[in-house]
Amino acid sequence: MRYYILKRILIIIPTFIGITFITYLMIRLAPGDFTSLHAGIEGELKAGSLSKEIFEQEKKLYGLDKPIIVGYSEWLYKTVKLDFGTSRKDGRTVAIHIIEVLPITLSLNILSIVIVYIISIPLGIFSAIKKDTVIDRIVSITLFLLYSLPSFWVALLLLKYLSGGDYLNLFPLGGLYSDWFDQLNVLQKAMDVIWHLILPVVTLTYGGFAFLSRYTRATMLEVINQQYIVTARAKGLSEKKVLFVHAFRNSLIPLITLMATMLPGLLGGSVVVESIFSVPGMGMLAFESILSRDIPVIMAITSISAFLTLIGIFLGDIMYAIVDPRIRLEAQQ
C-alpha cells in the first residue's frame, strides 16, 4: 500500500509540470508583443503611451525577458515556495487574492459534488430496481433533458423568474452576502450565505444527475447479474439485504473514482456560474484575470486548479485501493 501511494504521488509531479508548462508556453508564444498583451481592458498601458523603460521593467518583473525554459523554471521554483508573484491589477500578491477566493469556489464545488452524489446514487439504484418500468423511463428522460440544458441559460432564467421581483422574489440577484450582512448573528449569517448559494449550486448540479445516476444504474445492474448475488438470494437473504449490502457496496467502487474526474469540469463551470451570479470566487477571478491579461493570476489559477484536480484523482485512487483489495495486491506485485 505504501508503495502504491508513493507511485501515485510520483505521477502527480510530471502531470503538474506538464499542465503548467503548456499554459506557460501558450502565454509566452502568444502573438503580439508584451505591450499589446498588457493593454488589457483598462487600456492604460496602450502601446506608445508607455515609455520603453517601464515596458522593459514590466517585462523583467514577469520574467518575460528570459528564454521560455528559464522563465518557466523560475516560475516553477517560486510557485513551489508558494510565491505566485503580484497581481498586475492592484499590486497585491496573487497568493492573497487566491486565499480570498479559493474557499468560496471550493465550498461551492464540494457542496455541488455532495449534492450530485446524494441525489444521483439513490435515483440510480431506484432506476435499477425499477428497470424498464414507466417510472424508470420517466426518470431517465427527465435527467437526460436536464443534462442537455445549457447552464448559462438556466442561470439567466432562474435569475429572471425567481429573483429580483419581476415574477417572484425568492432569491437574491447575485453576490454572496446581503447588504445587511454585518448586522446579522452567526446563524442568520449562515442562512444568508446559504440563501445566496442556492441558485448557483442548482445551476452547477442539475446537469450532473444524469451522468452519475445512469452510471449507478448501469453498475448496479451489472453487479445484480453476478453469481454471488444469485447465491445471496438463494441462501434466503432479504431483497433489501441483497441490494444494499451485497450489490451496492460493489457498485460503489467505480463511483469513487468518478468524483475526481468531475473536478476539472466543475472548475470550468464555476467561471460561467460565478460570473452570472456575481459570486466573488475563483471562477470570477479567473474571468477577470483573463480579461485584463493578468498573467501571474492566470498562471496561479491554472496551477491551483490543476493541483486540486490531481489531488482529487490521487484521493480517488487511494480510496479505490482501500475498497478494492485487488488493486492493492496488484500494486504490490
Added chain:
Amino acid sequence: MTGYWGTAWKRFKHNKVAVAGLFIVLFLFLIALCAPLIANNKPYIIIKNKALYFPIIIDYKQFEGVDLKKIDGYKLFPPIPYSYSEYDLNAIVVPPSSRHLLGTDEQGRDLAARMIYGTRVSIFVGFVAVFIYVTIGIIIGALAGFYGGWVDIIISRIIEIVMCFPTFFLILTILALWGQSLLNVMIVIGITGWTGIARIVRGEFFKLREQDFVVASRALGSKDWWIIFKHILPNAMAPVMVSATFGIASTILIESSLSFLGFGVQPPTPSWGDILSQSRDFIDFAWWLTLIPGFAIFITITSYNVLGEGLQDAIDPKQYY
C-alpha cells in the same frame, strides 16, 4: 442493406426518439446550408421592365447600394426578408410580430435572421472542432494501441496530463491572448478535446491487434500503416462515431458558453450564445431574446445527445440491460 452497418441501421430505426433526433440534426443542417435563402434582405427574383433578376445568386451592378425593398416591380422575398446584420432603428427590441417573426434585438436586427445564421456558426464550430480532435485522437490512440510498449506508456501519460487540464479555462486564456475568432475557438477545442477518442481507439486497437485477420495481413507482408488504417481502424470506428456525436453536442455547448462570455464570434456574426448574452440587458421584458436562443441551444444539444445515444444502442446491443 446487410452487414455490420446494415444491422446497426435496422436497430437504430426502431428507436423512435433517436430517429427524431436524427431528423432534427438533418433539419438544422438544411437551415445552416440554406441560411441565405431563408433569411435575406435581397429578393429571390425581381421582375423589372420585363427583365428577370436573381439578386441573391448574382451581384448586379445596377442594384449596388440600392435598397432592394424599395425598388418597384415584382419582387419575391425569402420568408424572412432581413439579413442578420441589417438594423432597423424604428424597431428596437420589439416583440415577435408579423413583421419580425421572432422580434428584434437592441440594434433593431431581426432575431429570426440572426437565429438562422447562428445555426451556421454552431454547426460549423461543432463539426470542424470535432473533426480536428477525432483526427488527432485516432492517430494518437492508434499509435498507442498498435505499438504498445514504450509508445503506449508515453502516450498514456500525455493523455492523463491533457485530461487533468482545466480545459475551459485554458480555452479562455488562449482566446484572450491569441485573439478571439471562430477559427481559434475551433482549433483550441480541437487540440484539447482528443483524449476521449484516443482512449477509445487505443482500447479497440488493443482488442483487435491480435485478431486473426491482423496476423494474416502481417503474414502477407503488409506495412504497419496499411494494417492500421485498412484493417483495424474500420473495425474501431463505431464507438468513435458515437463519441464524436456526443462531442458535437458538447462543442456546441462550449462555443455558446464562450460566446455568452464574450469570447466567441466577432460581431456582427450572430451566435446563439452571443444573442443570449446581449439579452441580459433586457431580461426584464424582452423574453424572446432570452427564451428563443436558449431553447435553440437546448434542442440542438438534446438532438445530438439523443442521436449519440441511439447510435450507441444500435452498434452495441450489449448496452441494453
